[in-house]
Every structure is written in C-alpha cells, then in structure tokens.
Amino acid sequence: MIVITGATGTVGSRVASQLAAAGHGFRALARDPSKASSALGPGAEVAVGDLARPETLDGALDGAKRLFLLSPNVPADERRELVTNAITAAKRAGVERIVYLSVAARGREPEQAYGRIHQDAERRIEESGCAWTHLRPIAFMSNLLYSLDSIKAENAFYLPTGDGKMSAIDPDDIAAVAAKALVEDGHEGKRFVLTGPQALSHADQAEQLSAVLGRNVSYVDVPEAAAREAMLEARMAPETAEDLLEFYALIKAGERALISPDFERVMSREPRTFATYIEQNAGVFK
Numbered sequence: 001m002i003v004i005t006g007a008t009g010t011v012g013s014r015v016a017s018q019l020a021a022a023g024h025g026f027r028a029l030a031r032d033p034s035k036a037s038s039a040l041g042p043g044a045e046v047a048v049g050d051l052a053r054p055e056t057l058d059g060a061l062d063g064a065k066r067l068f069l070l071s072p073n074v075p076a077d078e079r080r081e082l083v084t085n086a087i088t089a090a091k092r093a094g095v096e097r098i099v100y101l102s103v104a105a106r107g108r109e110p111e112q113a114y115g116r117i118h119q120d121a122e123r124r125i126e127e128s129g130c131a132w133t134h135l136r137p138i139a140f141m142s143n144l145l146y147s148l149d150s151i152k153a154e155n156a157f158y159l160p161t162g163d164g165k166m167s168a169i170d171p172d173d174i175a176a177v178a179a180k181a182l183v184e185d186g187h188e189g190k191r192f193v194l195t196g197p198q199a200l201s202h203a204d205q206a207e208q209l210s211a212v213l214g215r216n217v218s219y220v221d222v223p224e225a226a227a228r229e230a231m232l233e234a235r236m237a238p239e240t241a242e243d244l245l246e247f248y249a250l251i252k253a254g255e256r257a258l259i260s261p262d263f264e265r266v267m268s269r270e271p272r273t274f275a276t277y278i279e280q281n282a283g284v285f286k
Contacts, residue, residue: 002026002066002182003095005051005086008039010142011101014175015068015182016040024183029060051082057089064093066182069125070101075239076117083121087128097131097188099181101174104136104193104256122191131188133181138195138256139168141277144205151209151285156218160227160248161202166256167195169263170272177266192262196271199257205274212278213285224249 002019006012007028019026029049030036036046049060051072061067067090071079090098102122105115118136125132147157174194181187200208206219224245231241250256263271278285 001064002068003029003047003061003064004068005029006068006070006072006101007046008036009070010140010171011174011178012068012070013039014172015178016044018172018175018179019182020044022179022183024179027060027064029057051085052078054085054089057085058092061089061093061095064090065096067095067098068101068178068182069098071117071121073240075237079117080120084124087124087130090130091128095130097133097182098125098128099133099135099178100125101178102134102136102191104138104195104260133187133189134191135174135178135181136191136193137169137174138193138258138260139166139251140174141168141170141196141274142281143168144209145284148285151217155216156220157202157206158220158222158227158230159202160222160224160245160252162221162252163201163203164250164252164254164256165199165201165204166251167197167199167259168274169194169196170277173263173267173271177263180266187266192266193258193260194263194271195258195260197259197273199259200274208275209278209285212275212282 002024004012004016004026007016007030016026016028025045027045027047028036028040030046031050033046033048037044040046047060049056069086071083074082100122102118103115105119122134144157150157177192177194202219206217210217227248228241228245231244232238
C-alpha cells in the first residue's frame with residue numbers, strides 16, 4: 001500500500017494520477033476527504049488524516065509500506081512539526097520507504113531558507129530507519145502560474161530575477177520520478193536533483209509563452225523592494241515573502257541554472273521542455 005500526502009496539490013495529484021494509470025493502488029491522506037475524492041475521481045481510496053493532528057495518522061497509514069511525503073508551504077517551525085509527525089507515524093505504522101519531495105540546494109550546505117527547511121527534513125527521514133529517496137527539483141515550470149492574473153490581464157509578468165536563468169522542471173516529470181521510486185526497488189538512498197533540459201531566463205520563458213499563445217507576453221524585471229511591496233499588499237506572510245525573495249535572488253545570481261542528468265538516468269528519457277509544458281497547458285494562460 002502506497003500513501004500519498006498532498007494528493008490534491010501540484011505534484012501529489014500527478015503522482016496519484018500516474019500510479020493509477022499504471023495500475024498501482026494508493027491511498028490519499030486528506031483533511032477534507034470529500035474534496036480529495038472529487039479531485040481524484042471515483043474509485044480513489046481516501047483516508048482522513050492531518051499532519052497537524054498526529055492522532056489522525058495511525059488509521060490513515062495502517063498497512064502502508066510506501067509513503068510519498070511533502071510538507072505544506074507553512075512557516076519553518078510549523079513545517080518541521082508536520083514532518084516530524086509524519087515520520088513518527090510512518091515508523092509506528094511500519095512504513096518501509098519514504099519518497100520525500102525536497103528542493104535542490106547548492107553544495108553541501110543549503111544556501112537559502114527553502115533549502116535549510118528541506119535538508120533538515122531529509123536528515124530526520126534518514127535517521128528514521130526507513131529507506132528513503134529524496135527528490136530535489138530546482139524549480140517548477142508551473143511556478144509561472146503564480147503570475148497568471150497579470151499574464152491574462154496585462155500580457156506581462158513581474159519578477160525580480162533580472163536575466164538570471166533557471167532549469168525548471170515540469171511537475172509531471174517530478175511525479176514520474178516519484179512514482180517510479182515508490183514502486184521500484186533500486187532508488188533507495190538516492191538524492192535526485194531534478195531539472196529541465198534547458199536553463200531559461202524569465203525573458204526566455206516570456207518569448208516561448210508568446211510563441212505558443214500567439215500574442216506578445218512580456219517579462220518585466222522589477223526591483224526587490226517593489227516585489228516585496230506587492231507580496232505584502234497581496235497579504236502574503238512576511239516570512240514567506242522574504243523566503244521567496246531569497247529564492248528569486250538565487251535565480252538572478254545564476255544559482256538555479258545547473259542541468260542535472262538524474263531525471264534521464266531514472267526515466268531513460270529527457271525531461272520535457274518548457275515549450276512542451278506551455279503547449280500542453282496553453283488553455284490555462286489564455
């Protein structure tokens with residue numbers, strides 16, 4: 001039995017879909033089972049479970065041998081508690097393998113808040129006694145959806161990344177590696193850095209988006225202070241805003257441009273290009 005956390009989210013829903021398509025059963029852990037059942041479709045097994053309420057996890061993980069674990073985008077202390085609750089419950093339930101959605105970091109020490117949070121979780125999973133596989137995407141192609149409103153209304157999006165490039169990966173490709181690590185042996189003890197096949201700037205993305213949509217979409221580089229002000233006006237938590245600005249600064253500095261061979265080694269094919277991602281999701285941006 002495979003249990004999926006975040007089964008209605010960007011990556012978790014795709015893991016569920018790919019497992020189902022390959023004929024593998026799974027159980028989705030959800031705070032709102034009716035919402036999860038609606039999202040996942042008829043026949044999906046859904047169990048009530050909330051990482052913030054440890055008492056709900058034993059039943060949800062009963063009989064589970066594999067766990068796809070991701071942590072919600074909440075402040076660091078809260079995220080640490082949620083991951084700890086999940087690991088503790090997994091050990092108690094006899095889970096044998098945890099596939100964890102982490103994030104790529106630079107070198108041995110994480111250089112930014114997201115890296116610090118996730119590498120702390122990685123260490124605790126490794127100390128749990130469960131077999132593990134860590135998935136470390138460098139960035140999601142779907143992050144462009146955060147700018148969807150301005151793309152639709154103004155044919156523009158605004159970010160403080162200059163001409164920095166990043167090798168973002170399609171979430172479907174992340175899910176493909178996750179599904180493989182959940183059902184196949186041989187991926188235990190591995191840390192996979194997951195990237196797309198190209199490093200593109202946001203200006204490059206705007207050009208490719210324009211070509212697919214048939215209208216001109218522009219990327220506008222904005223100062224960090226302006227980006228911070230916009231985030232806070234949108235009622236983003238100050239801590240979250242600072243973490244995100246730190247990530248954007250890494251892109252601007254060229255720290256998110258590496259190309260990793262890990263995806264191709266696992267999947268025996270190249271990851272999808274950004275142009276393919278846009279072609280497959282063009283309707284969302286129109």
